[in-house]
Amino acid sequence: MDEDSNRRKQAENSLDEWLCTQDEGEVKDKDKEAFLRSNEDIRDILEEMLDEMALADGLLGAVDLRESESSETPGQPRTLGDFEIFGELGRGGMGVVYKARQISLNRIVALKVLPQALSLSKESIARFQREASTVARLRHAGIVPVHAIGEEDGAHFFAMELVEGISLDKLVSSLVGRKPEELTTEVLTEALKASALGESEWVDDEAHGWIRLAVEWMRQVAEALHFAHEAGVLHRDVKPGNILLRADGHAMLTDFGLSQNSESPSATRTGEFRGTPYYVSPEQAMSGRAQMDRRSDVYSLGVTLFELLTLHRPFEGNTALEVFGRIIHKAPPSPHRFNPDLPPDLVNITLKAMDRDPDRRYATARDIADDLQAFLEYRPVSARRVPFWVASLRWARREPLRATLLVGGATALVVITFLYANILEKSRELKAKTVSLAEQTQALEGSNTELKLERSRLAKANEDLGTRTRDAEIARDEARSALGRLQRVVQFHRDQITRTDLTAMGVSLVGHLRLGIEETLATRDMMQEEQGRITGNFEELRTLLNPTDLARTLMNEQVLAKAVEVLDGEWSEDPIVESALRDATSISYVHLGMPTLALPQIQRAVELRHELLGVDHDDSVTSTRHLARTLVHLGQYAEAAEALRGTLARLTEETPPRSILIVDLCITLSEALSMERDIPGSRAALALASEYLGAGGPRDGVRRVTIQLTLAELELRSGNLDQTEAILRDVLEPEEGPRPQDSEETMYARNTLGVLLANQGKIDEAEKCFRDLLKVQERVLGVDHPNTLDLLTNLGFLLMKRGKLQEGERILRDTSERSVRVHGSRHPDTLSTKRSLGRVLRKLNRLEESEQLLSQVLDLVRQTQVSQHWSLGVYVGELGHARLALGRWQESVELLEESHATLSAALGESHERTRAVGALLGEAYTQWNKAEPNPERAEKAAEWSQIRD
Secondary structure, three states: OHHHHHHHHHHHHHHHHHHHHHHHHHHHHHHHHHHHHHHHHHHHHHHHHHHHHHHHHHHOOHHHHOHHHEEEEOOOOOEEEEEEEEEEEEOOOEEEEEEEEEEEOOOEEEEEEOOOOOOOOHHHHHHHHHHHHHHOOOOOOOOOOEEEEEOOOOOEEEEOOOOOEEEEHHHHHOOOOOOOOOOOOHHHHHHHHHHOOOOOOOOOOOOOOOHHHHHHHHHHHHHHHHHHHOOOOOOOOHHHHEEEEEEEEEEEOOOOOOOOOOOOOHHHHHOOOOOOOHHHHHHOOOOOOOOHHHHHHHHHHHHHHHHHHHHHOOOOOOHHHHHHHHHHHEEEEEHHHHOOOHHHHHHHHHHHHOOOOHHHHHOOOHHHHHHHHHHHHHOHHHHOOOOOOHHHHHOOOOOOOOOOHHHHHHHHHHHHHHHHHHHHHHHHHHHHHHHHHHHHHHHOOOOOOHHHEEEEHHHHHHHHHHHHHHHHHHHHHHHHHHHHHHHHHHHHHHHHHHHEHHHHHHHHHHHHHHHHHHHHHOOOOOOOOHHHHHHHHHHHHHHHOOOHHHHHHHOOOOOOHHHHHHHHHHOOOOHHHHHHHHHHHHHHHHHHHOHHHHHHHHHHHHHHHHHOOOHHHHHHHHHHHHHHHHHHHOOOHHHHHHHHHHHHHOOOOOOOHHHHHHHHHHHHHHHHHHOOOOOOHHHHHHHHHHHHHHHOOOHHHHHHHHHHHHHHHHHOOOOOHHHHHHEEEEEEEEOOOOOOOOHHHHHHOOOOOHHHHOOOOOHHHHHHHHHHHHHHHHHEEEEEHHHHHHHHHHHHHHHHHHHOOHHHHHHHHHHHHHHHHHHHHOHHHHHHHHHHHHHHHHHOOOOHHHHHHHHHHHHHHOOOOOOOOOOHHHHHHHHHHHHHOOOHHHHHHHHHHHHHHHHHHHHHOOHHHHHHHHHHHHHHHHHHHOOOOOHHHHHHHHHHHHHHH
């Protein structure tokens, strides 16, 4: 290509990019002059192109569809090709959208027309056509489809489905000025009524209705985005303005005007910027200096989620350059800063999506969709996934720590540490003087008699210094001993927090609230009926609460958050104490299920200890391990493993080795690698831990069991059931004698063994295992502890399989009532227990009772789960089975077919759950055809019966 062609191509690109920045494609004189001055080397070509554009505005006025410039008779429809134009819906730099009717098919559409100002740019036309062709091949429920593409008299256009709704940016704008906690059902309903949506019955009436709506919308958009990515398309402009909310509450992704083929070299070329500044990823903000891929869209989706949850954008600025600088160089703020009531899991999801490092974000949009779905279903999310056996450690029953204990212990610790540091400094000074005086004494020996007197004085001074040095060493030892005692005190107080039973605390809190209401009502002059209504309303509200989350929030607000404020404000001049307290605070946060809040505390502790003590000091190594465990809880497994490997490599070279530190590092490394699905690496880490463990005291026994339980998890994941059983039995009955029945490790191992035996068909052994464990857990944890309720559900289900239906019903009914009290009526554990109870009632031939219960459960499941999750198919299938038993053939078939379709989509047609429902369908059609013969039903019965046979 010659120089003139290169200059013209450069001018086309520059003009195209500049026009995209102009409001609605309109060129202003002052902006045009500034643009020309910034491109003096190609100014002549740009002026020529702008003159041609001005001429074209006059020549193409007939195809400018804005009403203010139309020469048509007001109210008379205008036409463009096969389309009648009714009015403008909206406009932007890359197009004007009109409401129109496609004449040939007589259907209403949204018609997007390329502005005149961009019609002379070949690149603009190419991009416009690329958007149309790209969307035309993306057939997904969450993407606005394209119906037709055309051009007439120089006007380029394409027709899309007309979505009757509102864009999310307009909805958010209508809520600006309110706090997130003020977004009640009434406020949302009024905002939607004022928009194009009108009445919106799908608005949730829960306390966190807005949050759950926002999460569900972002989940739908993430699914659509993943579909586009799998088709090789990057959107590059995900933002609230490009998300439409339909009248039925479904969110749709639109405006692929900046999209690009992910395999195209131009998708990541340098010097090019595409997108909206507030929502772009760091790599987009760097204008191509870093590669872009699907994770860039994930970042923009995270920013959109952030804005919906907080009604604030994470980064603001007066200019695009200022916004870009903050996006590139600053970590995003926590959504908690703007909305303190956000659940920790949702904060984790948002910050993981917005990580500056693409490698630490969700790898795909499907991954964030899965986490959002898990949040909606009250399941753990990958951003804070915990190794399976560690979860039991969170339920130890102890009283919560008062905030004053932590601050008081810290105050005493800093005093002793300050004293200890001063004594050490004086000791070093005295030792240095002692050496100096000894050297001077030696030099004076043999001198003349005039120096003997001086030597005598020096000897006396040396003796005095020796005495003072010994005194200093004694004081140092005493200070070290006092420091150790105070550290044990801080450890004790930290353990009080980590052993707090949040569920018991939450249930107790709700119970005290109920008691307070009853006592208050008793003092009021009020009718008995009115008192009953108030207490009834409270009981109804109580079933919607999650006491565990309530207690977790209270613990953070009243204890840990205040401790962090003290750390930030008072301990900066005492870094040794600060590092110890931040380390302890991070552990408390992790054990209470708030790893996002733990991360900055442990990162600062590691930084301080590395600087003050060196990277391989015992305290530094311990903090490094705590950092890795926090990263594991956040789902950052690769980062956790990387933090541990370097430290392990150095420690294993030492002689003699610090074995306990190495063992602890290896166990944590094994957990991280296991979650990364690096099974060989995890096994190797456990083998190294076993090698260094050796024989030791009680602590070594705990570590040995930890290694065994982690290895059992690996064998279970690998499908080695017999080997898993052998390891669990060795944990329960070691060679040195039986383990304590009430230890966390023993209870976990026995429950896992019971489930394993049941799955292996060893029903008698499984029942004995569950019953023995139940006695221990009810005594140690309590009858209402979540672990006890889970065990009771397992036992009730097992009794049903054994035919002990009456006992199974009694256990499951009692467990269901307790679960409502502990978890709330919509919690997945409560719904699962009620489903098992419904099955038992069906087997007891109490068919009407079973159908009513399962129908109520399914209604709640549909409110809390998304339509394509496999567990929904299970609940639908259970109700279908119940109605089959009642002879309600048509209703049964409809439900079973829905269940089969859901399970097929989620698990595959060959999965055992899917095949079981298919067999039920065969039975349903067979019975229906027998009762009411029909050729079509007979054919269906034969078709589905093949699966049953």
